[in-house]
Amino acid sequence: xxxxxxxxxxxxxxxxxxxxxxxxxxxxxxxxxxxxxxxxxxxxxxxxxxxxxxxxxxxxxxxxxxxxxxxxxxxxxxxxxxxxxxxxxxxxxxxxxxxxxxxxxxxxxxxxxxxxxxxxxxxxxxxxxxxxxxxxxxxxxxxxxxxxxxxxxxxxxxxxxxxxxxxxxxxxxxxxxxxxxxxxxxxxxxxxxxxxxxxxxxxxxxxxxxxxxxxxxxxxxxxxxxxxxxxx
Amino acid sequence: xxxxxxxxxxxxxxxxxxxxxxxxxxxxxxxxxxxxxxxxxxxxxxxxxxxxxxxxxxxxxxxxxxxxxxxxxxxxxxxxxxxxxxxxxxxxxxxxxxxxxxxxxxxxxxxxxxxxxxxxxxxxxxxxxxxxxxxxxxxxxxxxxxxxxxxxxxxxxxxxxxxxxxxxxxxxxxxxxxxxxxxxxxxxxxxxxxxxxxxxxxxxxxxxxxxxxxxxxxxxxxxxxxxxxxxxxxxxxxxxxxxxxxxxxxxxxxxxxxxxxxxxxxxxxxxxxxxxxxxxxxxxxxxxxxxxxxxxxxxxxxxxxxxxxxxxxxxxxxxxxxxxxxxxxxxxxxxxxxxxxxxxxxxxxxxxxxxxxxxxxxxxxxxxxxxxxxxxxxxxxxxxxxxxxxxxxxxxxxxxxxxxxxxxxxxxxxxxxxxxxxxxxxxxxxxxxxxxxxxxxxxxxxxxxxxxxxxxx
Numbered sequence: 001x002x003x004x005x006x007x008x009x010x011x012x013x014x015x016x017x018x019x020x021x022x023x024x025x026x027x028x029x030x031x032x033x034x035x036x037x038x039x040x041x042x043x044x045x046x047x048x049x050x051x052x053x054x055x056x057x058x059x060x061x062x063x064x065x066x067x068x069x070x071x072x073x074x075x076x077x078x079x080x081x082x083x084x085x086x087x088x089x090x091x092x093x094x095x096x097x098x099x100x101x102x103x104x105x106x107x108x109x110x111x112x113x114x115x116x117x118x119x120x121x122x123x124x125x126x127x128x129x130x131x132x133x134x135x136x137x138x139x140x141x142x143x144x145x146x147x148x149x150x151x152x153x154x155x156x157x158x159x160x161x162x163x164x165x166x167x168x169x170x171x172x173x174x175x176x177x178x179x180x181x182x183x184x185x186x187x188x189x190x191x192x193x194x195x196x197x198x199x200x201x202x203x204x205x206x207x208x209x210x211x212x213x214x215x216x217x218x219x220x221x222x223x224x225x226x227x228x229x230x231x232x
Numbered sequence: 233x234x235x236x237x238x239x240x241x242x243x244x245x246x247x248x249x250x251x252x253x254x255x256x257x258x259x260x261x262x263x264x265x266x267x268x269x270x271x272x273x274x275x276x277x278x279x280x281x282x283x284x285x286x287x288x289x290x291x292x293x294x295x296x297x298x299x300x301x302x303x304x305x306x307x308x309x310x311x312x313x314x315x316x317x318x319x320x321x322x323x324x325x326x327x328x329x330x331x332x333x334x335x336x337x338x339x340x341x342x343x344x345x346x347x348x349x350x351x352x353x354x355x356x357x358x359x360x361x362x363x364x365x366x367x368x369x370x371x372x373x374x375x376x377x378x379x380x381x382x383x384x385x386x387x388x389x390x391x392x393x394x395x396x397x398x399x400x401x402x403x404x405x406x407x408x409x410x411x412x413x414x415x416x417x418x419x420x421x422x423x424x425x426x427x428x429x430x431x432x433x434x435x436x437x438x439x440x441x442x443x444x445x446x447x448x449x450x451x452x453x454x455x456x457x458x459x460x461x462x463x464x465x466x467x468x469x470x471x472x473x474x475x476x477x478x479x480x481x482x483x484x485x486x487x488x489x490x491x492x493x494x495x496x497x498x499x500x501x502x503x504x505x506x507x508x509x510x511x512x513x514x515x516x517x518x519x520x521x522x523x524x525x526x527x528x529x530x531x532x533x534x535x536x537x538x539x540x541x542x543x544x545x546x547x548x549x550x551x552x553x554x555x556x557x558x559x560x561x562x563x564x565x566x567x568x569x570x571x572x573x574x575x576x577x578x579x580x581x582x583x584x585x586x587x588x589x590x591x592x593x594x595x596x597x598x599x600x601x602x603x604x605x606x607x608x609x610x611x612x613x614x615x616x617x618x619x620x621x622x623x624x625x626x627x628x629x630x631x632x633x634x635x636x637x638x639x640x641x642x643x644x645x646x647x648x649x650x651x652x653x654x655x656x657x658x659x660x661x662x663x664x665x666x667x668x669x670x671x672x673x674x675x676x677x678x679x680x681x682x683x684x685x686x687x688x689x
Binding site for chain 2: 017018021022024025028031032034035036038039042057060061113116117118120
């Protein structure tokens, strides 16, 4: 689905593709830094202590989430500057791309990259021979991973919109809400393999975020109804 | 239509992105030695074609006149609009370069992942005589550095040779060289490649069919690259030969040497293009002085050009060429359909009545960005090596891919700002290398641990 999003909405406009790739890049850099921190922490600690490793892992995840949000903020700043440049240079005084579109594209960029990193090794292994969950792990591993990844990609998209909107209007609580949501989702994935604990809340949160982002982008129940009933 | 005629006849170079590159140096591989020469010959030949091509222009005089009428309007030079256009169509040009680079990388990665042949070590090129099978790390490092030095010096020698040939107008020699090398590439390497692919998938093919296929492929390729041909076909062929070349490099360069060579090449590229006495820079300037397209066959052009140009600043703008460029602009940005499409059509063939010969040459050059084939090759080598040797497999490959694309973006941005030939390798390769090493060593354990616990960040 995320790829479909990409095809339909982004592939047309070259500027959006650039913003997408740049978004992916920023996510990548944030991942790099957070894994660097984790790596150092692991090397500096005792490799045999299970609990410590787990604790470090949790710490790594949280830290990574925070870094991702920080990079989202940085990216927002960069895009603001870019918009000003584009506006100054455009013929009719308005930018070819609005900040909301940028927010959307940036969100998709983040999402795609995080999804790709989560899924692609899995997919590659899925091509090969093997049985799922042979050692007593869940047999639904691939399925749940796929769903989780999808929800995460969508969430990133919505968070992008919310985040940028919050930054635009200086509503700090929106930004905090995004960060908290992200932390919650990541935290809920700690419940794996108890999938109920992680998938369900994530989907609920996603629905909430989707509705919120939709409302922010100017949609309303009326628009939705008209769209669904194919009225003009 | 009048409103769009911006960017007129300003004598300064049109604000096309120019990215120069070390196209010339596809470092000569033993069998490819001729390749380099041939490609250069191809360039000169394409250049010749250009001249010949101009005589073909009359067939679109109608279109030419159409654009011709636009000329006086465009004369109203709106120089400040140059900047706008630069950035406005900048995005489109970036994408026009993204696509081929992506395609090339995809081909290389797909081949590396599926065909065993290219990851087996079956010896080395004579350009990298020092083996890396040494017992100690220090020795290995030393060997790879020595290999790199040899390779880079070979490249420098070849480039200087090429520049000298160009300077002294030994076009025939360059032609012959280029033709020979592309011949070699198209036939020999394709044969090997096809053979390996068929082996991998266990598909049988008899010799006559093979001969027919390769002959057709090669012949059409030769025609497309060195002569006229549909743009897309030409682009496709260039991508193919870049991918083949990159595969050869991936196979035959020992590991550490490959990374050191990548690093050294980007430094060399930086120097060769930016230093006043750098060979590539001299090449660019000489070509500009003579108002010739620079070695078309070694460059990938993203626009409607039947020759491939080197990524470099477009040759000095002439009014007429500007107009075609404007026409493109208009067509792109303002969608005034009929006139624009006409002018766009005219752009490919007809020059303005006023200066038929030069205009056609120029207009052939203007549109779009040009990127040297060497760039393609080295980007693909980087990504291919990441795919082949990284134990983090796809994550690393993906990271390198994004890094290279971002580097390309930045380079094109700089190009728009500086408006002269820029080396396309350094930034991208630097990013790529950084990301490769960091992703492979640092991110991979992190992601693996996360995945094994099925945690998501």
